[in-house]
Amino acid sequence: MAPVLIGLAGVSMAKASQFAFGINTWIITHFSWGALFYMPAGFAFMIYLTKRFFPGIQGSGIPQVIAVIDDPSHKKKNNLLSIKIIIGKVITLMCGLIMGASIGHEGPMVQIGASIMHRFYGYGTIRTAEQRRMLVLSGGAAGIAATFNTPIAGIMFAMEELTKKYIFNAHSSTLLTVIISGFVSLAIVGNYTYFGYTNEALPFLTHIPAITLCGIVGGLTGGLFSLIVQKFSIILPQKIREAIQNHPYKFAALCGLIVALLGLLTNGMVYGTGYMPTRLSLESDTALHAWYYGPAKFLATLLSALSSIPGGLFAPTLAVGAGIGDGLSLLFPNLAPHSAIIILVMAAYLSGLTRSPLTSFIVTMEITGSQQMLLSLMTATLIASMVSKVICPAPFYHALAQRFEPSPATQKTDKTT
Template sequence: MRADRFPSLDRRRLRRLPLLSPRQWRRRLLFWLSAVLVGLTAVGFAALADEAQQIFHRVIAVEPLLIFVIAPAGLALSLLLTRWFFPGAQGSGIPQVIAALHETDAKRIGALLTLRIGIGKILLTLLGLLSGASIGREGPTAQVGAAIMYSLGRWQRLPRTEMVHILVLSGGAAGVAAAFNTPLAGLVFAIEELSHGTRIRTGSPTLTAVVLAGLMAIAVVGNYVYFGVSHAQLEIGPAWIAVLVCGVAGGFAGGLFSSALLEAQRYLPRAIRRLAVRRPAVFAALCGLMIAVIGWLSGGTSYGTGYEQAKLLVEGHGAELPADFAIWKLLATVVSYLSGIPGGIFAPSLAVGAGIGQWMSALLPGAPAGAVVLLGMVGYFSGVVQAPITAAVIVLEMTSNPRLAMPLMGTALLAFMVSRLVCRRPLYASMAKRFISH
């Protein structure tokens, strides 16, 4: 059979080749466009979050007592809007991504990752920051990124759930990478946390999404370092006792924090639990009142993401903060999360960890204070998320300090082991199971 007699047959064969298939190229272009959109969304979300915090601080600077009205009203309104218009947007956002990756029913995946939920996640997180809640934007950005990628799959009507899962995983990783400007941490988080317990393979799609989202973020805001460059070092020798101390202290505190979020409903008084179920808006308002009280006692340092406070500690200006900053920030974060409003715990946890590191530096005069602050940060964060590799990589990238690579990894691993003794169940995975059961 001569090929020149059947030119249409050859054309069909050529069109099936991956590099020549119009359908494959259309999917590639849409995938790349979605990754770019994730990066742009992360940058815009960050700018709006910073503006929301500045507006909040300007308002309470005029009259500090306004916080006792703004926080209760803001949290109650946020909870009501979540339940009425954006169900599925509550909480951090990362448990929703993990839950979607464990689902096989397209409708159940869509219930967690629609564009409507993504938009609501952004708006309600901003409302929480305007109200003084101790929440972050990084976890919500992961859910928004996954929602953007999931919508791509819906538009293309992908036939296999596995392909949808790859898009969701890629979107979540790209969201984390663009939010922190930490591409390696985005990839590691996808492997260690998001896809843990699934058969989803992280490969070139995830890498491509992270790179494109990161490049877009850099193109808009520049190649910045999240907490500024740290030059702290920790020479091998007696100073390494800081690794042991920060690993144990950070892991213990992080495990307690995770247990508080997972077991609070069990240990709260019965009247409070009944109020949270029957009158959730009233319960959220009471949580807002507690946030106001905590903020008043902390001198206003417990509000918001904690980014400014953590940066001060990393740069060696911890004297500007109260000595008990870590306690107030931890309490405010617990209360903010239990209220049920949308908002993440990444940035607040890093701030609490930096505060713990400040404490430890006073107990370890033989170790550089700047290094101990970073060890406290990675120890507590590893204890909270129980993802030691992600914790070490994310702090390394956020401070651009490769000289502390080994101490940070050792602290993260030790904190992980201590945290598992305190809280047997990983925080995000346990919350994801609750979303699946609901």
């Protein structure tokens, strides 16, 4: 029952995100300057909802899931995974997408899928910490499988990203949950590719320089994003840190205002998931955008993340990679076919940010239909992960998960109860 619910939730979230994108497109067309007013107010309002009614929904939701998996306690974690969390996540995510925040629904689906499975913890014989961990793990992985229509990527995500501190045990129930959720999505929407399709092939031996360059560029930029988000509250002067901590609504409003300005300067291309610009870039034989699209999307996504509004990073991250790849093809038009560079940098940037190279190349391969580039994608993501580690040693999601881990005092209390 739960895997079917996750599959239906994934399809519903994808449809709702498309609807929100349509509303945002209409707003941009008719009231483009209105973003200077409603985005700052909207960012601040979402932070208010998060703090006042739905604590635990901020950001993508993946760090919260990791924190629950890594918690050795047997107690139920309703503060991070619950029906209330699902409701708050959906409401604020749709608000953000309608406004044009540079966010996606994939990360939130991980928290939603984990919340659905976590709901069954404590019933019958499902009462141990290990059983809770496997429920949450399978639910989070199923969320990725359902939202991207990619069962294999869901399994790899569970193995590589969600269980860095624990050895992944391929229990039949875990694999079955991921597979069923993915097949529910396939049955409803068909075997589609999220960002379009390309039949571009890239002979590995003759394009090693291009693969290496794309991997290095993706690793550098992805690692930089991870470093800024992780160290933002540390590298700032103390007065600015205190101002942000004491005035979170004003800071969120400022982030919203800058995203709105970026949107006006790029004719709305940086808003939302980046689905349409990415698809146009991927399916084109030549560079489509000005050189500044990739950096502008990078900044819009960074500000949306720093503001702590609920929203995922997978789709915007892939869009940033596509923009950077588009700019790279402008600089080096004879480096490799345009679509190949786009796909390579998409995968490399995602790997540089998450430090999960296998998940990155499988997700990119499945959502672009580029199975013929498997070896090139794998190489680029491995290079990107190594480059990113030099810039930012701590893995992105696991570093953020520490903010949700219980204090030592809480853990001692749990052990004595």
